[in-house]
Amino acid sequence: MNGVPKSALYLGLAGLIPFIWGALTYLNSDLHDLGTRELGSRFVGPYIQLFYGSVILSFMSGVLWGFATKTSGSKATVSYTLSVLPALWAFFMTGGGPISAGTNLMIGFAGLLVLDALFWYWGLAPRWWMRLRILLTAIVLLCLAVGVYL
Template structure:
């Protein structure tokens, strides 16, 4: 009886140990298969960027981010365009001549026409002289004719500049007589005196020096007129009005100087102020000698 009981217990223990080993083997196989399946999937599946993964998991969020970024760019473009329009408006208002009386505006613009015309003619005659020097003949005029016309045109521009400078100085005399902004006496009269005192001696200078001197005079008078307008000694629109006209005159003078520089080696050099003074002295000496000779002849005839 005891032998049977012991044998039965041995059989039960053997069955339990075999079942446990089978269970452990089955569990190990399942874990190994799971690991192999996971590694195989990872090896087969391509690598995905985090941003794409986020986009795949959160398409709504990604769309909102993209919309906000594009909206920010559009806002920046709108801001830039608005800023450019604002700056253009400020520039337009700054250089506006709407407050200038129409009569003064029209006559002032007409006053710069001779400057522009003489500058354009000087540039054309310069082209003719250069063409004649290189090709033997000009487009319309010959080289000698163009050179002669250029020498006739130079004193016209310089003389007109002296007239305009004197006129700009006389404006301050009129403002003083009218008492515009108060009475300033010699301080305002001085501007009217200095302008012609500087302008008219330039008629004796060579053309290049005369034009440079008048350019500096126009610039100084503009500075003085702008200060007068800002201080209330002249109409408030007078500063911008003078700036526009001075700009046109200055550009014309610069164009003429450039044209003279281009033909400096071609055109016959004009007489300098020293040559003119020496010629005047020689002429006076010659006239005096002729007068003395006539006087001696009259004395001899009398004797």
């Protein structure tokens, strides 16, 4: 994580907690029962991952929107348009059951990584951006895969 500001790294890693917790409570019935008892059923297994994943895709749309402010003209139009896609994806594609919603979130996060790379390539994101985003996205996809494939 050379060059990634410590605050961005630590906050990014902290943002993984709901995904990791969801995967752990999916895999371990004792943790699931503890989480349900102490936090409520919405905060365990795929439920926390799906809700939080939708929130994070929407948040990342805002981040991309911020990057788009560095452009002008037709590139600005393209950048602003691309920046809203993760939020729209989360809104339209995370309904239904946990398997289809989880699969669609995985597609959404993979698509977000492509947009991250594009904004980075255009020089709109910080130089360290992709190092952080690849790590975070890989962990998110792994955690979501637990609920989708196991």
